[in-house]
Amino acid sequence: MNFRGGGTRARRNATVVDITALVDVVFQLLIFFLLTSSYVSQQSRQAPQVPVELPESTLDAQEKPAEDFVVAIDEGGRIFIGADEPVSVEELAVRLAKAADENPSTVVLIRGDQTVPYGRVAQVMAMARLTGLKISAVLRNR
Numbered sequence: 001m002n003f004r005g006g007g008t009r010a011r012r013n014a015t016v017v018d019i020t021a022l023v024d025v026v027f028q029l030l031i032f033f034l035l036t037s038s039y040v041s042q043q044s045r046q047a048p049q050v051p052v053e054l055p056e057s058t059l060d061a062q063e064k065p066a067e068d069f070v071v072a073i074d075e076g077g078r079i080f081i082g083a084d085e086p087v088s089v090e091e092l093a094v095r096l097a098k099a100a101d102e103n104p105s106t107v108v109l110i111r112g113d114q115t116v117p118y119g120r121v122a123q124v125m126a127m128a129r130l131t132g133l134k135i136s137a138v139l140r141n142r
Contacts, residue, residue, distance in 0.1 A: 067105075069106050071092070
């Protein structure tokens with residue numbers, strides 16, 4: 001056994017570890033943390049840090065929740081409101097205006113049969129838009 005350390009054989013067997021990839025990852029992490037810390041500090045500067053006590057109010061500031069106004073159009077082009085009897089176009093306009101006066105956040109749900117001409121559905125949509133109500137179409141689930 002040779003216990004001498006300094007031979008040429010020991011130098012030949014030494015392995016070299018390539019740390020290039022490790023250095024790249026460390027630099028990328030460093031850049032990531034620098035960028036995110038500067039973003040967080042910018043966000044904190046934009047938000048006001050002044051403590052404010054808000055006054056109390058007796059007024060009800062919340063708006064009425066949105067209600068649904070369901071309009072159905074069958075294959076014959078007849079207009080139904082909810083599950084009632086068929087209504088005329090004029091009656092629909094009156095009821096839409098009444099719903100808009102009661103709650104402006106009412107959403108009009110239009111359920112049209114697939115065989116109804118588009119013009120009939122467009123007519124109902126135009127009436128709802130004239131009253132200022134939001135419109136939503138209901139499609140059949142498949």
